[in-house]
Amino acid sequence: MAKVLLEMKNITKEFPGVKALDNVNLKVEEGEIHALVGENGAGKSTLMNVLSGVYPFGTYTGDIIYDGEVCKFNKIKDSEAKGIVIIHQELALIPYMSIGENMFLGNEQGKKAAINWDKTHAEAVKYLKQVGLTDSSKTLIKDIGVGKQQMVEIAKALAKNAKLLILDEPTSSLNESDSRKLLDIMLELKKQGLTSIIISHKLNEISYVADKITVVRDGSTIETIDNPDKNLPEDRIIKGMVGREITDRFPKRHDVTIGETMMEVKNWTVFHPKYENRKVCDNVSIHVKKGEVVGISGLMGAGRTELAMSVFGRSYGANISGQLFLNGKEVEFKTVRDAIKAKLAYVTEDRKGNGLVLSNSIKVNTSLANLDSLASNMVIDKDAEYNVAVEYKDKLKTKCPTVEQNVGNLSGGNQQKVLLAKWMYADPDVLILDEPTRGIDVGAKYEIYCIINDLVKQGKSVIMISSELPEVLGMSDRIYVMNEGRIVGELSSEEATQEKIMSCIVKTGRGE
């Protein structure tokens, strides 16, 4: 039996009024990849913050036994000195600095007063090779893709002499092929003896890469599942996470009749707003019918978000050409307001960045896109506004004490519901949902799917952009596959499979 590298014993961590961790036990053996799974707010991140010294010794109870000794970390530097390195979900790289500079930030090579840049870059290249990157260490971070940035983060951790690597949602912003690369690097590093802990919502990835899977629920560890053959069924993990069997991850739609064509985009071409010669959408033609859910699948950077935003009142792109039809009539939107008035809604993929006003209340966010309907002569009827917010809170089962609560204090799933509420209140006929379930847990996902089903039942049309293939397959009536700005395939729900979608992408990718 392999040696136990890390043992966390009876860890309890309380925040005022909340027990975030309750007697948690975790055992990680040397040289294994150990996965932590659980719904949002289950306590995974808190546990890792305890381990890495973000919450100093004394603010929690229980013991951390690492490499045979009890550790008392007071700050992150303490845990890093022992070789425990955490890579957080949000990348912490500085865009206008080079890969090498970033890798040795806080760990500068040479003397205190004189950084040895030659050594820095030589060392950087060495570690970059280990994670399969051949880029020059002098390349600026902003010039490499998100996938490579994540690799740089890992190389940075290795440069710190990591023995235990903790990855918090490393693939949440990566597309399928980049994710796969990252997981393969993890397996490669494991062969070289590195131990890692991975936190992820993507269960297929976990079952592909992890040796053991520990399920966390409501601040407690529920079970640890062995995964020797790397083929543990996802449903088995989900069962542990939610405490019940999910027989259907995607709710069935009943009594929905698909009607006439609602919206049609013809020969839509969009250029990049900064690099004027770059086509981000190239001659795209798509349509959506009444009561239909149309999925748009593709890799990150395929031009899906750009397509949606350029259709939505030209909120993205330059030199847009093409035709847009709503209910058979050609329309032209000059502003976002025009698009909203014509009953189109775009629910962004980036709810914190450009979806919600986090410092304002649920009420203010719910009414924002349709505030005029609650006002006469610009004076807001505040009572009516409050009622609307409560109505949508109940309808979408948003969990919050009152609608006066700031959106910034809600969990990801509830924020997503507020964002949906805002656009549902704008009363659109066509909703474009961009990654509607990104970063939210399994239970909340199911609820979002139910909301989508309700919408099409009311005769609305939904265009769903998603990078998660099972979701696209499970929810769509029809699927467009997009790659490099073009539509490269259209599949009905009956014929679509993950393999067919991927082959559409791969074939066209090679043709270039």
Add this chain to the structure above:
Amino acid sequence: MKNAVSIIRKNTMLIVLVLVYLFFTFTTKGSIFMANNFSALIAQNAYVYVLATGMLMCMLTGGNIDLSCGSFICFIGAVGGILMVNYEMSVPVAILVLLVIGIIYGCVLGYLIAYVNVPPWIATLAGYLAFRGWAVALLSSHSTTGSIAPIPDGFLKIFSGKLFETAPKTVNMICLITGIVASIIVLALNIRTRAVRLKKGYEADSIIALAVKSILAIAVILLFAYKLSLAGGIPTVLVWVTVIVLIYDFITDKTTIGRYFYTIGGNAEATRLSGVDTKRIMFIAYLNMAVLTTIAGFITTARFQAANSTAGTNFEMDAIASCVVGGVSAYGGSGSVFGMIVGATLIGVINLGMSLMSVDANWQKVVKGVVLLAAVVFEIMNNKNKSTK
């Protein structure tokens, strides 16, 4: 108990204001509490309330400020002085011309900031330099002393002095009656708001809270009315300040456009993608600022009864400080007219109190700097506490 803590936390600056006032009452042996000092407090600070109202609207959009307003006040004074004194233009026409100049400046500034994307502090820094220079150049070429006086009586009557003035130490009845009427209106509004909320089943204040709130508000109003009535009557500028403050309180609290100022400060991109013309709002913020600056220019010119080359010096800082001390976020998205009033009054009281104590003017600046910093640090700590609980 928890209630008390949250009430104290919400009204910290108000409590600080009362404590500071009591402190000065003590150190000045009650002279700050004398009738003519009540009047002086209002006369001296009227411009701050007007400017800070405009600054509040700019700051809400994302911590944006206007550095040019002090210089522009000087410029408005200079042009006004030349028009009314040198060219003997009639007062109403001169006011109209000055307002048009203010609107033109506001449009140019708003256009540059909203549509050309010039960072506000740079665009207004240019105005800060240019208008001061221009104003001084105008004043020195149109007068021998660098100051134009006397400003016509008609102008002074509108922007300074007292309404229905009576001799000091005699009671001005109109002032008292106005105070009583205002008290009755405040009481009626408080009761009505609560009744409407209860009727519709919303959360409303308890009877005790309502009573305490109303009594405090009425006490302040009546105290002011009484003191002002002994000091000759209602200062004309108080009417201007009250009207402006009420209008902007309504705009920020109850209108769609006011709401957009907050959401842009909170998340400009989300607001834009919700169909709001965010550029137009930015434009309006600076146009509005220029118009209010023009009015503050009238008040300043009337107070000194002359157009001076030093008029408006550091006024922009007073306005920004009032907002920040009053809890307006330096990053945008939060703040209120009421908070701004408390902040401006606090700084005004500190100024007045230190003058009465004959503290050296240089040390007064040091004290104000420390107060400003303390207010911001306090605000940040307060928010931190709130988020961990």
